[in-house]
Amino acid sequence: MTSTSSPAIGRSVDASGIQTNYHEAGSGFPVLMLHGSGVGVSGYANWRYTMPEIGRHFRAIAMDMVGFGYSACPPDAQYSLDYWVDHVIGFLDAMGIEQTHLLGNSFGGGLALAVTARHPQRVSRVVLMGSIGTEFTAPAAFNAGHGYEPAVERMRTLLKNFTFYPDSITDEAVQLRYQTSTRAGYQSTFEKLFPGSREQKMKAMITPDEQIKAIANEVLLIHGREDRVVPVETSERLFKLIPKSELHLFGQCGHWSHIDRAAHFNQLVLDFYGRP
Numbered sequence: 001m002t003s004t005s006s007p008a009i010g011r012s013v014d015a016s017g018i019q020t021n022y023h024e025a026g027s028g029f030p031v032l033m034l035h036g037s038g039v040g041v042s043g044y045a046n047w048r049y050t051m052p053e054i055g056r057h058f059r060a061i062a063m064d065m066v067g068f069g070y071s072a073c074p075p076d077a078q079y080s081l082d083y084w085v086d087h088v089i090g091f092l093d094a095m096g097i098e099q100t101h102l103l104g105n106s107f108g109g110g111l112a113l114a115v116t117a118r119h120p121q122r123v124s125r126v127v128l129m130g131s132i133g134t135e136f137t138a139p140a141a142f143n144a145g146h147g148y149e150p151a152v153e154r155m156r157t158l159l160k161n162f163t164f165y166p167d168s169i170t171d172e173a174v175q176l177r178y179q180t181s182t183r184a185g186y187q188s189t190f191e192k193l194f195p196g197s198r199e200q201k202m203k204a205m206i207t208p209d210e211q212i213k214a215i216a217n218e219v220l221l222i223h224g225r226e227d228r229v230v231p232v233e234t235s236e237r238l239f240k241l242i243p244k245s246e247l248h249l250f251g252q253c254g255h256w257s258h259i260d261r262a263a264h265f266n267q268l269v270l271d272f273y274g275r276p
Contacts, residue, residue, distance in 0.1 A: 026055025
């Protein structure tokens with residue numbers, strides 16, 4: 001299930017019976033970083049540039065969710081929002097973390113939202129970047145990985161959906177995610193993660209409005225105006241629902257604001273987490 005040559009393979013911990021791959025940097029109050037759901041994604045692939053910056057001030061931890069990256073893919077797994085929330089809590093328990101900041105990207109944002117709504121005592125402050133988690137009209141690129149068959153140039157084309165600057169997609173980024181997408185058993189697992197239509201995939205990650213309105217944690221919403229994967233209206237809706245929320249929109253920025261606007265993104269997040 002793994003290739004020892006991949007930098008996406010880090011440490012491993014048993015989280016509620018699931019061997020969970022993770023990376024970390026720095027020390028201090030923890031920031032748990034939750035990746036998106038694109039083909040070949042892992043915690044490392046998603047956050048490899050962000051983690052060192054967050055790690056200068058906090059204990060930055062990027063985990064691979066069950067079914068993704070190099071964490072276990074149990075053959076009997078019933079993938080769902082409930083399952084992934086339980087995995088996050090099991091991971092925090094295994095790491096001895098009572099409370100953490102959360103940083104979630106897309107799928108990881110929807111997951112961070114659900115963890116916060118269900119386990120508010122385990123969460124301090126939350127950053128949601130290009131997040132799902134509420135109803136929205138899914139654009140074509142939302143399902144761009146459907147039917148993916150491993151090929152380097154197909155992976156490159158997929159990754160270009162995530163950025164405002166297609167030329168910024170490096171060979172390293174393509175190879176990193178392509179390598180993950182070709183590991184044994186990956187394709188069959190990926191097909192099980194989000195079965196059904198685009199609308200069914202979206203609804204599988206929804207937290208009900210009443211639960212979102214009840215969130216008392218401070219939440220920073222960040223979105224790229226030119227996001228072709230999750231429309232900016234999604235963060236605008238979450239901003240209206242979450243009482244203690246702030247919204248920052250980047251112009252000339254796609255789904256990956258942590259890449260397209262890296263320096264400003266990192267400073268926003270660090271300032272938000274570091275407030276007294």
